[in-house]
Amino acid sequence: MTASEMSLTRQAVAELAARIRYHQYRYYALDDPEISDQAFDALFEELRALEAAHPDLRTPDSPTQRVGGAIAARFEKTRHPALMLSLANAFHPGELLAWRDRLRRLLSEAERDRLAYVVEPKFDGLTVVLHYTDGVFSLGATRGDGEFGETITANLRTVRLLPLQIPADRAAGLAAPARLVVRGEVYVEKADFARFNQRQLEAGERAYANPRNFAAGSLRQLDSSITAARPLKLWVYQALIVERGPALSSHWEALAYLRSLGLPVCPDVQRFTDDEFDQVTAYVEAFSARRHDLPYEVDGLVIKVDSLLMQEELGFTGKDPRWALAYKYAAEEAITTLQDIVVNVGRTGAVTPNAVLAPVQVSGVMVKSATLHNEDYIRDLDIRIGDQVVIKRAGEVIPKVLRPLVDARDGSEQVWAMPATCPVCGAPLVRPAGEAATYCVNNACPEQLVRAVEYFVGRDAMDIAGFGIKQAELFVAQGFIHDLADIYQLPWEQIRQLEGYGDKRVENLMAGIEASKDRPIHRLLTALGIRFVGAVVAELITQHFTSLFDLVDATPEQLNAIAGIGPKIAESIVEYFSVASNRALIEEFAALGVRVAADAPAAPADGQSLAGLTFVVTGTLPSFSRDAAHAFIKAHGGKVAGSVSSKTSFVVAGEAAGSKLDKARQLGVPVIDEAALRSMAA
Numbered sequence: 215m216t217a218s219e220m221s222l223t224r225q226a227v228a229e230l231a232a233r234i235r236y237h238q239y240r241y242y243a244l245d246d247p248e249i250s251d252q253a254f255d256a257l258f259e260e261l262r263a264l265e266a267a268h269p270d271l272r273t274p275d276s277p278t279q280r281v282g283g284a285i286a287a288r289f290e291k292t293r294h295p296a297l298m299l300s301l302a303n304a305f306h307p308g309e310l311l312a313w314r315d316r317l318r319r320l321l322s323e324a325e326r327d328r329l330a331y332v333v334e335p336k337f338d339g340l341t342v343v344l345h346y347t348d349g350v351f352s353l354g355a356t357r358g359d360g361e362f363g364e365t366i367t368a369n370l371r372t373v374r375l376l377p378l379q380i381p382a383d384r385a386a387g388l389a390a391p392a393r394l395v396v397r398g399e400v401y402v403e404k405a406d407f408a409r410f411n412q413r414q415l416e417a418g419e420r421a422y423a424n425p426r427n428f429a430a431g432s433l434r435q436l437d438s439s440i441t442a443a444r445p446l447k448l449w450v451y452q453a454l455i456v457e458r459g460p461a462l463s464s465h466w467e468a469l470a471y472l473r474s475l476g477l478p479v480c481p482d483v484q485r486f487t488d489d490e491f492d493q494v495t496a497y498v499e500a501f502s503a504r505r506h507d508l509p510y511e512v513d514g515l516v517i518k519v520d521s522l523l524m525q526e527e528l529g530f531t532g533k534d535p536r537w538a539l540a541y542k543y544a545a546e547e548a549i550t551t552l553q554d555i556v557v558n559v560g561r562t563g564a565v566t567p568n569a570v571l572a573p574v575q576v577s578g579v580m581v582k583s584a585t586l587h588n589e590d591y592i593r594d595l596d597i598r599i600g601d602q603v604v605i606k607r608a609g610e611v612i613p614k615v616l617r618p619l620v621d622a623r624d625g626s627e628q629v630w631a632m633p634a635t636c637p638v639c640g641a642p643l644v645r646p647a648g649e650a651a652t653y654c655v656n657n658a659c660p661e662q663l664v665r666a667v668e669y670f671v672g673r674d675a676m677d678i679a680g681f682g683i684k685q686a687e688l689f690v691a692q693g694f695i696h697d698l699a700d701i702y703q704l705p706w707e708q709i710r711q712l713e714g715y716g717d718k719r720v721e722n723l724m725a726g727i728e729a730s731k732d733r734p735i736h737r738l739l740t741a742l743g744i745r746f747v748g749a750v751v752a753e754l755i756t757q758h759f760t761s762l763f764d765l766v767d768a769t770p771e772q773l774n775a776i777a778g779i780g781p782k783i784a785e786s787i788v789e790y791f792s793v794a795s796n797r798a799l800i801e802e803f804a805a806l807g808v809r810v811a812a813d814a815p816a817a818p819a820d821g822q823s824l825a826g827l828t829f830v831v832t833g834t835l836p837s838f839s840r841d842a843a844h845a846f847i848k849a850h851g852g853k854v855a856g857s858v859s860s861k862t863s864f865v866v867a868g869e870a871a872g873s874k875l876d877k878a879r880q881l882g883v884p885v886i887d888e889a890a891l892r893s894m895a896a
């Protein structure tokens with residue numbers, strides 16, 4: 215190949231990668247794909263083929279190299295045992311009454327007397343259909359087009375709330391039905407969703423647009439270990455088929471039965487008789503306020519006719535059953551003026567643009583600011599200062615700007631550009647090639663320090679009770695903290711002079727800080743906030759480097775040799791410790807009595823996080839010997855088996871895994887790696 219041909223190919227690869235990233239962005243971040251899955255797959259395949267032919271053109275940030283980038287997911291199709299209907303919507307109490315009137319007209323007088331309703335939350339996630347055969351979870355699928363869904367059994371097996379066997383509690387003396395097919399919703403809790411997105415943004419990765427996208431994106435991974443590491447939850451809300459189980463005559467009974475089998479059924483369900491219909495409308499109204507206190511997103515309620523016989527008689531029109539109605543709360547959107555765009559500095563130095571809004575009421579809460587994600591988001595949506603913008607608030611999730619109202623412009627709107635310098639410290643802001651995020655290059659930036667301290671003391675890191683963002687801000691502003699080690703040498707006498715820092719408070723804080731000194735070293739490593747080194751990676755690394763003093767001198771090759779640690783992570787660690795002040799930090803921690811080396815191999819936690827799961831370990835794992843892996847699983851309440859069967863929950867596979875891996879694939883048993891096992895146990 216000539217030099218000019220090579221340069222053309224290089225350009226083609228770069229362009230393809232850019233197009234793929236753009237479409238991933240439309241799909242994941244905006245939930246608004248421009249091209250079909252097939253067209254996307256074709257682009258992805260083209261890039262893969264080009265890279266295979268020219269491996270030197272494959273960059274570490276190529277979409278083909280990104281775990282989790284697999285939206286080219288190809289799953290088998292499953293035909294549902296019955297059409298998976300959708301629901302008709304209502305938005306006003308009047309429509310509820312009209313629905314009830316119609317039901318009453320369609321039913322006989324005798325039926326009207328027995329008419330009752332079950333009201334339950336309308337969960338906002340991904341609809342799934344779960345099959346149990348002789349009590350064993352045998353198949354799971356997405357709703358798809360209602361007739362066919364995608365078979366995602368292996369990924370669903372990683373959802374912890376999904377019992378792999380029913381009844382989950384054998385001791386209850388209940389027999390398993392010969393066949394059970396249920397419908398449910400896989401979702402993410404609001405706090406988990408916000409935390410996940412925050413981490414993505416801090417790592418310079420893209421965030422998911424909404425909890426539903428998160429659930430869908432997490433379940434449609436080709437690699438189950440990615441799904442396993444996602445905080446997915448499940449509610450089951452409909453029994454579609456029950457064979458050789460109790461005869462069920464009502465939905466209410468069905469829910470109780472599913473619950474007794476150990477399936478997660480939402481406790482927030484209510485039953486009303488037809489006489490009590492005025493209470494249904496009152497309940498619906500009252501729930502509108504209450505739903506914000508629920509840990510998961512609810513965009514409405516579903517009202518169902520309780521009697522299964524009546525349900526059958528009422529049937530459906532088009533795709534909607536006559537016996538159920540979704541009462542949707544008005545979208546939590548509002549229109550307001552975007553007064554300004556300011557940038558906030560995060561712990562890694564990543565700066566995120568935030569909207570300053572003319573205050574506006576959104577579902578009962580005054581909103582004054584909203585996230586704008588990153589530079590590309592603003593540019594791609596052409597959001598300008600002075601625009602009228604649509605904003606959305608979903609539960610606890612930070613409000614976001616959805617789009618500008620282009621037609622409302624009067625020409626005075628200003629196009630925004632990312633500032634060249636950090637608004638807090640004045641250092642240059644840079645955007646690394648191929649990344650969405652922009653960074654403040656000054657490690658000593660005070661705002662970075664506040665965020666770094668907040669992260670250090672946080673629950674996933676050193677977990678210091680009584681220490682949060684307020685203390686971080688205060689102590690940095692007072693000049694008590696200049697680097698992370700200063701957390702262990704605070705001037706307590708001066709702190710006692712501060713308002714609100716009485717004896718009790720100070721004592722608690724001191725005790726919290728003292729207790730954190732003996733945390734396992736993977737927590738300290740996490741707490742340093744090195745890019746790409748979160749809790750899971752930190753644990754992996756400290757299995758190999760049992761002292762942070764050794765890690766300081768680690769070479770990229772040594773780090774790369776650890777399975778699960780790629781070049782990006784290795785480079786990030788080496789870069790971090792190439793900075794003299796970061797090396798000195800470890801010395802300081804040690805001098806201050808903070809644990810920087812493990813006494814003995816990290817003892818497994820005594821939790822029962824793997825209870826009910828059966829594992830088969832095969833191949834060579836990066837840090838565990840076979841015996842150590844078995845001990846680890848048992849210490850966390852899991853079971854270990856020697857051979858793979860349909861009863862196996864997970865196969866943990868390492869290097870050179872052989873026939874057991876093949877067997878797992880044949881049976882659709884999810885295969886995970888050591889890192890995923892650790893994260894499940896954590």
Ligand code: IVH
Pocket residue numbers: 298299300301334335336337338341357398399451452516535538540
């Ligand atoms: S009942 C035939 N109950 O909402 C009706 N659906 O907009 C069966 N959904 O995809 C559905 N929460 O899967 C029912 N408590 C609930 C629900 C629920 C969420 C989903 C449903 C459907 C969508 C309809």
